[in-house]
Amino acid sequence: MSYSIKYLETISGIKAHTIRIWEKRYKMLKPNRTTTNIRYYDDFHLKKILNVATLLDSGYKISRIAKFTDREIRDEIKKCMDHAVDSHDLSSFLVSELIIAALNFDKIHFEKTFNTGILKMGFHKTVELVLFPTLKKIGALWQSEEISPAQEHFFSSMVKQKLFSAIDGIPEPEQSSKKCILFLPEDEEHEIGLLYFNYILLKGGIKTVYLGARTPIQNIFESVKIIRPSHLIFFVVKLLPIEQVEKYIKSVAKKFPEQKIIFCGNPEYYFAKKYPDNISYLAGPNEAKKYFKLPLL
Secondary structure, three states, X not given: OOEOHHHHHHHHOOOHHHHHHHHHHHOOOOOEEOOXXXXXXXXXXXXXXXXXXXXXXXXXXXXXXXXXOHHHHHHHHHHHHHHOOOHHHHHHHHHHHHHHHHHOOOHHHHHHHHHHHHHHHOHHHHHHHHHHHHHHHHHHHHHOOOOOHHHHHHHHHHHHHHHHHHHHOOOOOOOOOOEEEEEOOOOOOOOHHHHHHHHHHHHOOOEEEEEEOOOOHHHHHHHHHHHOOOEEEEEEOOOOOHHHHHHHHHHHXXXXXXXXXXXXXXXXXXXXXXXXXXXEEOXXXXXXXXXXXXXXX
16 A cells, blocks of 8 residues: 555654654655655555654664664564563554554454453553554544545454453353443444443443444333333444534433433533433543442453
8 A cells, every 4th residue: 555644644643744854864764756756655664654653652762763674673662562561651562563453454463462462461451552542543544534444444343353252251240239221322333432331341240231333212212111221321422513412312311311321422522511410421431430430450
């Protein structure tokens, strides 16, 4: 694939102006040229700039990195990963590796990187410090049309597989004072955040019923009648007019007055409006754990 210098800036965090300076001063990247002399970069350049960004984030000087061969750069990254004691340091390595895996549809590289995170940080930190930041970067690239929808879908699919597998490994709680129904509105299909919420609750011993994406309100009615849940939980990920989201949230609160309603997503949807007392907004996993009094794993 071919990439613009703006794309390299977006994905690496290194300014395009800086990349150009390094090209001249250190001969680090030698861009390809079109017949009309427009510069462009390929997969080799992309991997290298990500690796350089990773080493910079670990405290290396660019003057030192510039002297490394490509093999030495990879060896230094591996050395840093092996000796990383801080989750933040390790997560920056893993995010870069997962981006490379996503762009190349490389399942083996994804698995290897994910398993390294599990081994060194555990499942929770790998999801929260590695998978979610990678999803955010890839999502931004997809929205700016810098990568194809297929690459974003590949990575999202891999993440969902890991979450479904982790959920399947948790025994169903036998007793719980709380029961939660988790769902997405009818026009919402981005369920990774909801899946992780489901995992957190089950891991904390709370019973859940997962209805998934694009759930009609009638299905929620039928489920509530049978299950009698204490909480209804949903996410609003898609960018929608605030008025539309406000109408939906108030409708859910009115239809299910006996349940506590929790929603997650863009905070503008909550803080810009006043909602009924049975509505709560949770910004992320740690707020969810505190709300339900679960261990901050």
